[in-house]
Amino acid sequence: MPFVVFEGLDASGKSTLINKVRDSLEGAQHSCVFLRDPGTTALGEKLRKIILSTEGEAPVPRAETLLYQAARVQMVEKNILPALQQNQWVLCDRFYSSTVAFQAFARGLNLDDIEHLNHFVASDCEPDLFVFLDISVDESQRRKENRASDLGVAQDRMEKEAISFQEKVREGYLYQARKHAQRWLVLDGTQPPETLVTSVLDEMKRRQWLG
Template sequence: MKFLVFEGLDGSGKSSLMRALEGELARRGVAFQRTREPGGTPLGDEIRNMILRTEGPSPLPRTELLLYEASRAQHVEQVIRPALAKGTWVLCDRFTASSVAFQGGGRDISEKDVMSLNDFATGGLKPDLTILLDLSVEESRSRRQGRGAANGESEDRIESEADSFHEKVRQSFLKQARAEASSWLVLNAQETPEVLFQQLLKALAEKNILK
């Protein structure tokens, strides 16, 4: 079993790449479970709504971080660890790196504090590989707006933050990828979905994750 995490700015194509990999795993007869953060459990989904809703008072940065970590602790114990224990691959849309990027980078909370809480919430669980779909802030905004216009949905509280916030988030992701290069894969999200998928498969083979 393997634990793969997909990270990046909103609109970077995480969901599309995850679906493509799901299809490949299904073709090969590999059992997998797809999940996401925040959320992944009934309690986690309630916390997700609290964090992302645009109406009502916004949580303070530390409150926001603690809500994410509460959702994560529930998620790891109820979903991720049980799946891995059964030999099932886990594909997760966002994990601990997002807290370092959004709350550490974006909200200017100490990265050391964020990482400490990450370790507490996960019990030290680490992904086998974190796939970062790197995208410019401008392109991320353009894709989000296009998606919103197509489906009639408005941006959530995090998505509606200023470009300066999202740039700090992006740079934090890239910093993390440089610091842990052996367990990260950085892909240019401007590439077509087909190219990204082939690049992912090549990397998984080279890392002996999926041959």
């Protein structure tokens, strides 16, 4: 069954889109699991808190990378591989593509090292499709600020990174989309959610995953 990853800058609409895709797939009686990276497993959720906390000692970039990879590989073995073996769809909110964008492009770690770690963690479960919700850094900032004032949620450690950092994250996604064009679907994330879900479902039909 297909393994689909949703990617994008903070507040690009990943959760909104995943929820809508979930409604459509479950409505059509498909058995699916929905995961978030970092997180999902008990260990992964603990690591997520450590990684994203704005308090205490921040991990240095290589430690940050390894914490993400530890959370991820736990989810690969505990959730993704079992789900695929049981013929379930897997839809995942971020995956190693985020580490290429954040830790290689934005933090400046060596891309070959990051790709080597990605292989170590996920070579037995390569995603079939990456859906990238592309928005500008300005739009991401606007949405984060609105959310912070509407809901009173504080920004996490990655969300607080500078504009120049977020620009490099976006470049990292666009690089991957160009390099692996056949597995990346790039959508304009400023389109209405209904348009975005239709584009995703159309792509799934084009790939003959849906009737």
